[in-house]
Every structure is written in structure tokens, then in C-alpha cells.
Amino acid sequence: MKKTFYSNGKLLITGEYLVLDGAKALALPTKFGQNLIIEENNNQEIKWKSFDADGSVWFEETILFSEIISNVPFEKESVKNTLITILREAYQMNPNVISNSEGLIVSTQLTFPKKWGLGTSSTLINNIAQWFDIDAFTLLKNSFGGSGYDIACAHNNGPILYHLEQGKPIVEKTNFNPTFTENIFFVYLNQKQNSKNAIASYKEKRNDLEASKKIINQLTQSILNAKDENTFAEALEKHEKEMSSVLQTKTVKESLFPDFDGTIKSLGAWGGDFIMAVSKENPRAYFQSKGYKTILEYGDMIL
CATH class of the missing domain: 3.30.230.10 (Ribosomal Protein S5; domain 2)
Structure with a gap:
């Protein structure tokens, strides 16, 4: 059977x-x-x-x-x-x-x-x-x-x-159903990140994380509660800045997309897999011009 x-x-x-x-x-x-x-x-x-x-x-x-x-x-x-x-x-x-x-x-x-x-x-x-x-x-x-x-x-x-x-x-x-999902996109960075290696690298760098954990917990709640795109994007940017400090690594926007008109958030292991882009205009042409062809809308990706 x-x-x-x-x-x-x-x-x-x-x-x-x-x-x-x-x-x-x-x-x-x-x-x-x-x-x-x-x-x-x-x-x-x-x-x-x-x-x-x-x-x-x-x-x-x-x-x-x-x-x-x-x-x-x-x-x-x-x-x-x-x-x-x-x-x-x-x-x-x-x-x-x-x-x-x-x-x-x-x-x-x-x-x-x-x-x-x-x-x-x-x-x-x-x-x-x-x-x-x-x-x-x-x-x-x-x-x-x-x-x-x-x-x-x-x-x-x-x-x-x-x-x-x-x-x-x-x-x-939990409930997470932003009213502005038409402004959220997921972009594949053309390389798969090895999560085991990324975790090992993180463990080498981490110091006392209590303050950072408290900040990230607060930002997670802010992102969850965001009622509009601007509040959502602002919390994402603060999250990126905090994790950049923890990992002693540039954010993906600083590294790859400094001229992007919008917000970019790393997802999971930094440096590979998908990023989340928040933009008032459809950013497909921008990312395609940079060589990133796999761009999914929120509704096509999230269950």
C-alpha cells in the first residue's frame, strides 16, 4: 500500500x-x-x-x-x-x-x-x-x-x-496578513547558502546577545503589528541594522543593492537564498537588470 x-x-x-x-x-x-x-x-x-x-x-x-x-x-x-x-x-x-x-x-x-x-x-x-x-x-x-x-x-x-x-x-x-502584500516581493540571490556553515560562522562571532535578543524580539512584534508599509519597512531596516552589528557583516542592501529605492531584508542565512524586498513600485525590472531573474510576489510564495 x-x-x-x-x-x-x-x-x-x-x-x-x-x-x-x-x-x-x-x-x-x-x-x-x-x-x-x-x-x-x-x-x-x-x-x-x-x-x-x-x-x-x-x-x-x-x-x-x-x-x-x-x-x-x-x-x-x-x-x-x-x-x-x-x-x-x-x-x-x-x-x-x-x-x-x-x-x-x-x-x-x-x-x-x-x-x-x-x-x-x-x-x-x-x-x-x-x-x-x-x-x-x-x-x-x-x-x-x-x-x-x-x-x-x-x-x-x-x-x-x-x-x-x-x-x-x-x-x-499568529496572525500576519499585511494589507500591503502587493508591495512585498521575494528575490532569489542566485546562490544557495549552506545553513550549517552559516550557523558555525555565527557561533564564532557571537558575544553577549541578551541586548540584541531583546531588540529583535521587540522588532519582531513591531513587524507583526505593522498596519502600513512605512511602519513595516522601518522595523525591517532596524532589524537589518541590528543583525549587521551582531554578525559584523554589511547588510545585503549595502553589499548588493545600495541604489534600491525601498527596503531589503535578508531571510535566514545571510548571503544566499531569498531576500524580501518592500517597494512602492514593482521592482522586477530593477532586480532583473542586476541579474536576479527569480522574483516572486507575496501571494505566489506564502501559504
Whole structure:
């Protein structure tokens, strides 16, 4: 019998990096995500195939059940070894899925291009957690690591406020439906940021963050409560300035778009993936002239 699971992609609007240290973040699930399809097979193995949004296969491997059950550590990182690590942790939490099976055919299908960075890993982890009937946050913590806001987006269909309290995820459903969404755009920066590397770099730079966390928490609330475009944009700019100070890095507007007539906010790991642009005029021509062709309107991106 075929089983199908689905998880939403994500965008982190506020609290990037500092969410790892307890700051409150506003996160939005996207209309894009990933499917996981399970079918029974044989030979005590998983035939795994992962499809990108265009239908091309980006990963294909056969994984033996014995590789999942084993505790032998891996000598090098690879997509296959990362996947086995996740499956090992899932198996430890619920052995029945593997123990009660003769073999499996598994396929994943992204509905967004993998390079966009909307949550290839988080949607996979959440889907595997659904498949194994285990807690997705625990699976993330034991395998891939991270704050977990992306896991919260994966199984929520609306805006959330997210923070860690003594290491435990706190998810609050919230209302975020600006009346000025026609002025909000998402632009892909033509490069996918490695979130693990970005987090490692942040950890090297961070000092005492209590003051910054308080400022970011206040700005998150201001962004959430903004009733007009100007108030919204002003809070975003203050957020960028504060994170620029924390990361000791120029804002993306300073680095790439100093002549842009509007506000630009980094989303998630700075330097890659998507930015959010707020502009009174449609900025498509501006970004295209700079070589950035992937520009999505708010309603096309956000669930």
C-alpha cells in the first residue's frame, strides 16, 4: 500500500541566527514543499530516489536495512550518509517501520527548485518523522541540528512565532496578513547558502546577545503589528541594522543593492537564498537588470 506525506517549505522573516539563542522569530510556511512516497518492496533494502521540481533526479541510492540498523560511524560526509544518519535516528525512535518491512521503495518530490533553499532538509525530516510516527523536533535535534523553526513551518499552514525555551521549541500560531502584500516581493540571490556553515560562522562571532535578543524580539512584534508599509519597512531596516552589528557583516542592501529605492531584508542565512524586498513600485525590472531573474510576489510564495 502506497503512503504519501507532505511538508511545507519555510521563510524566516525575523530572528535569523538569534533564534538559536532563544530570540522570538516570525516564520512563514510557503506554498512550496516536498512530498515523500512510500511503497513496499523486498530484499531488506530501500530503493531511494529524489526528484527536483523539474522532474530531474538529483539523488538515487539503494540503502540496506543493515546500514540503517548499524551504529558504525561514517568516515566522510555525503548525501547518502546524511540520509542514513536521519534514518538511523528515526529507527532508534521507532524500530517497527524497518523491522516490520521486507523492503521499501521511497521517492521524494520537491515542488520548488532545490537550489532555492526553502527547506529541502527540513521538509525531508518532517516527512520522515510522519512516516515513522515520531516527534520531528527530536529527530532534527538528534540528526541534522538547528533551531527547529523550519520543522514548525513544515507542519503548520499559517504564520508562526517560534522560539526555544530551555532548548524546547515553543510554537505560537499568529496572525500576519499585511494589507500591503502587493508591495512585498521575494528575490532569489542566485546562490544557495549552506545553513550549517552559516550557523558555525555565527557561533564564532557571537558575544553577549541578551541586548540584541531583546531588540529583535521587540522588532519582531513591531513587524507583526505593522498596519502600513512605512511602519513595516522601518522595523525591517532596524532589524537589518541590528543583525549587521551582531554578525559584523554589511547588510545585503549595502553589499548588493545600495541604489534600491525601498527596503531589503535578508531571510535566514545571510548571503544566499531569498531576500524580501518592500517597494512602492514593482521592482522586477530593477532586480532583473542586476541579474536576479527569480522574483516572486507575496501571494505566489506564502501559504
